[in-house]
Amino acid sequence: MIGRSLFMAVLVGSVLAAGAAVAQDPAHGPGEEAVDAYAVADANAGATPFTGTAMFEAFHGRAGIDRMVDSMLDGAKADPRTAGIFVATDMVRLRRTLKEQFCYVLGGDCGYTGRSMVDAHDDLGLQPADMGALIEHLQNAMDAENIPFRTQNRFLARLAPMRRDIVTR
Ligand code: HEM
CATH class of the missing domain: 1.20.5 (Single alpha-helices involved in coiled-coils or other helix-helix interfaces)
Structure with a gap:
């Protein structure tokens, strides 16, 4: 017994x-x-992926996306306008989840395992200027990766609707 x-x-x-x-x-x-705790789902990525692999290839696949995310985050961390926002951030996780998200949205064969855009940003009190600064670093990163301007803009347009979930002030 x-x-x-x-x-x-x-x-x-x-x-x-x-x-x-x-x-x-x-x-x-x-x-x-x-x-x-949160429920893992591709829908948390906050955008419908491009169909086909043309966009993924235009961004030079997984390696290109990884370089681009690292370069964007390095830029945002070094920028006095946004550095403070990332001081307490787990950058290992942020790099991983952003790479997954961009790969997923660009039509790569990736799943997104991170939180929703609301969940990830609702405590940060982000302002329009913070968004503007991060997009600048993304554009610099895409330039460095030699992504054609029109292709850059197609990607930015896919991210644009996330703004309402990210910018809360
Ligand atoms: C379209 C624009 C943006 C996208 C696609 C995006 C994407 C993401 C992703 C995927 C995560 C990680 C989610 C997770 O950990 O599960 C995240 C977290 C975070 N984002 Fe953004 N983000 C955007 C805009 C911004 C801006 C403008 C800032 C500030 C300048 C920012 C600062 C942060 C910070 C600090 C975290 C970590 C939050 C935490 O660990 O609690 N993000 N973002």
Whole structure:
């Protein structure tokens, strides 16, 4: 009897532990801090992906997107207008989730595992000028990657509707 209750306790304990791990930390890459629970879904990316692979290829695939995101974030972190916003940010997670999001939206074969744009930004109190500065760094990053102007604008137009979920002041 004691053996059986002990077995049940261990079983219930391990099921609870496994459940808690999944719910609390649904998509946690190596070297990242835990975040509050959320439901993982591509819809969290906040935009419908381009159809076909032309856009993904125009951005030089996964490697090009990775370079572009790193360059944009390096620019935003070094910019006195926006540096303060990223001081407390887990940049390992932000780099990973942004790369996934851009790859997904550009029609690459990627899933997005990050939070929704509302969830990710609602505590930040971002202003229109913050958005303007980040877009500048994205444009510089696309220039550095030699993305044609028209292609850059197609991508920016796909991101534009996210603004209402990101800029809250
Ligand atoms: C179209 C514009 C933008 C897109 C597509 C975007 C995308 C993202 C993504 C994918 C995440 C990570 C979600 C997650 O951790 O699960 C995120 C978080 C974050 N974003 Fe943005 N973002 C945009 C605009 C901005 C702007 C303008 C700023 C500030 C200048 C900003 C600052 C941040 C910060 C600080 C975080 C981390 C929040 C946290 O860890 O709690 N974002 N964003």
